[in-house]
Amino acid sequence: MDEGLKSELSKQGVVATNLQELYNWGRRNSIWPLNFGLACCAIEMIASTMARYDMARFGAEVFRPSPRQADLMIVAGTITKKMAPQVVRLYNQMPEPKYVISMGACAISGGPFKQGYNVLKGIDRYIPVDIYIPGCPPRPEALIDALMALQRKIDAQQLTGDSRPRHLNADEPSEFTVPKFGAHDLEPPQNPVVWHAPLVQIALAEDDDSGTA
Amino acid sequence: MTTLAEAPPKSTLSPSASNGDTQLLEVSMGPQHPSTHGVFRMDVSLDGETVVKLKPIFGYLHRNHEKIAENETYLGSMPYTDRLDYFCSITNNWAYALSVETLAGIVVPERAEYLRVITAELTRLQNHTCLAGFLMQDMGASGTPLMYAFREREKILDLFESLTGARMMCNYMRFGGCRVDLPAGWLEQAKTVVAAFPKFLDEFEALLNGNEILMARTQGVGVLSKELAINAGVTGPMLRASGVNYDLRKVDKYGIYDRFQFRIPLGDHGDVYDRYMIRVLEMRESVKILEQAMRDLPEGLIQDPKTKVRNFKPKPGEAYGRIESPKGELGFYLVSDGTPRPYRFRVRPPSLINLTILEDMCLGRNVADVVIILGSVDIVMGEVDR
Numbered sequence: 001m002d003e004g005l006k007s008e009l010s011k012q013g014v015v016a017t018n019l020q021e022l023y024n025w026g027r028r029n030s031i032w033p034l035n036f037g038l039a040c041c042a043i044e045m046i047a048s049t050m051a052r053y054d055m056a057r058f059g060a061e062v063f064r065p066s067p068r069q070a071d072l073m074i075v076a077g078t079i080t081k082k083m084a085p086q087v088v089r090l091y092n093q094m095p096e097p098k099y100v101i102s103m104g105a106c107a108i109s110g111g112p113f114k115q116g117y118n119v120l121k122g123i124d125r126y127i128p129v130d131i132y133i134p135g136c137p138p139r140p141e142a143l144i145d146a147l148m149a150l151q152r153k154i155d156a157q158q159l160t161g162d163s164r165p166r167h168l169n170a171d172e173p174s175e176f177t178v179p180k181f182g183a184h185d186l187e188p189p190q191n192p193v194v195w196h197a198p199l200v201q202i203a204l205a206e207d208d209d210s211g212t213a
Numbered sequence: 214m215t216t217l218a219e220a221p222p223k224s225t226l227s228p229s230a231s232n233g234d235t236q237l238l239e240v241s242m243g244p245q246h247p248s249t250h251g252v253f254r255m256d257v258s259l260d261g262e263t264v265v266k267l268k269p270i271f272g273y274l275h276r277n278h279e280k281i282a283e284n285e286t287y288l289g290s291m292p293y294t295d296r297l298d299y300f301c302s303i304t305n306n307w308a309y310a311l312s313v314e315t316l317a318g319i320v321v322p323e324r325a326e327y328l329r330v331i332t333a334e335l336t337r338l339q340n341h342t343c344l345a346g347f348l349m350q351d352m353g354a355s356g357t358p359l360m361y362a363f364r365e366r367e368k369i370l371d372l373f374e375s376l377t378g379a380r381m382m383c384n385y386m387r388f389g390g391c392r393v394d395l396p397a398g399w400l401e402q403a404k405t406v407v408a409a410f411p412k413f414l415d416e417f418e419a420l421l422n423g424n425e426i427l428m429a430r431t432q433g434v435g436v437l438s439k440e441l442a443i444n445a446g447v448t449g450p451m452l453r454a455s456g457v458n459y460d461l462r463k464v465d466k467y468g469i470y471d472r473f474q475f476r477i478p479l480g481d482h483g484d485v486y487d488r489y490m491i492r493v494l495e496m497r498e499s500v501k502i503l504e505q506a507m508r509d510l511p512e513g514l515i516q517d518p519k520t521k522v523r524n525f526k527p528k529p530g531e532a533y534g535r536i537e538s539p540k541g542e543l544g545f546y547l548v549s550d551g552t553p554r555p556y557r558f559r560v561r562p563p564s565l566i567n568l569t570i571l572e573d574m575c576l577g578r579n580v581a582d583v584v585i586i587l588g589s590v591d592i593v594m595g596e597v598d599r
Contacts, residue, residue, distance in 0.1 A: 040595060042251070082273050
């Protein structure tokens, strides 16, 4: 339908839409996050629901204590290797459609604690992440920006076709392996279905001998 | 003050006889639980509703703070201390700076001492308001008290942000002083915030202090005796709520705390209500300190010019610096071997040590009481697990 006609009709009090838009409109405006804080970023997550930042404006203030009722997991803080299996288990318990925001440097990569033996170097090794927010901790505005980015992402999802979201595609996995403690580290150290090691390609120019002895 | 809730008789504290009708139920609270204040887990054994055993399980947020610090320069550990007790980054900075200054014998200029007191007491204000708000949240007062607390907290965070550049992770102290001086107009803004704070406290207290539900839920709940508190090494508002007059600001008089007129509020019963009231009263005392410090703030240097910033190597030796953080006695124990990195770096976290008596306070109570007793301890897992 022509966009101009649609906006003209809406001025007359007539809403023209299709099922997909209605469906996505409903989903994007009632994202219920899981009430789940890990570390410092959790405080900023709480602050963003309070009076000044007020995430309720975006329909996302209903923090559910149970993963069974939540749509969005905000991984807010450092994930230690003791905690990682629990995070994955919580994610598995959430019903589809579900989304993940990786909030802060620690949840992205281990952040300032990356060198620690007990710190997981990013939650995206075990579960798929939709939005990353850098910062230590990110400001509440950054979290709200991430939420709006997630809303745009939901809005753009097609209900049919190859690019349809995971919850409409029976072939896509919705639960992921929960890591276990092995002899030295979590096993598996990452889930190959979700995570691929970043490729680093270093190419030197012909006459550049700076890296060689 | 009358006690509304009676402590249950001793007979309920032991597991019931196995007559086939009753059996103990083991409940795992956490690590994902809305009222455990982070990733903390309690294994609670229940006889009906009554707690007969409680085993705290830590370590879900163990971030190798001490080990990282031993491979880091002295100054390089300063931002890490922000993330210990992430509500009160400035008091953490101060405790660490104080122990390094003790180790290296650094003198702090007058103005820097005042700036430290001002920022630390502002930190105490925002920590205690949030604690009171979270305690009410745990009790089921969902929203309002916490919203009011965060409204005040944001005003203080605005001050921190304009001073240090960060809302939460301030990284403000340096060895021998502070990192930056006050920006123009900061003091006036801070005075306005502090002057308005007692009005907020009046409102908060009018809402809560005499509230029937609050009194019924907290009075006589989670009683901590004076003897146990002292023996377990409990410090901070927890200890003072049990009636022990021990505040490092008075005992050690670190910094310049001997110049200010303020009193130490003490509790009578050592229950959750007392712990809540102690925090409210301490906020009033902090406002007094702030008013005096901002009135007397002198001009001058904010950093000892003789302290080397780069290649800082204290002489071999050891030092323990401690301050009264909003949670209790926060101490850093450092051993130097003359290299730019500390040989041993040890934190004495008040939250962890205040948490050790959790089982003693919870035995014989209901699960619902466990939640508010834990809330009144004021833990931050970043500091408990480090």
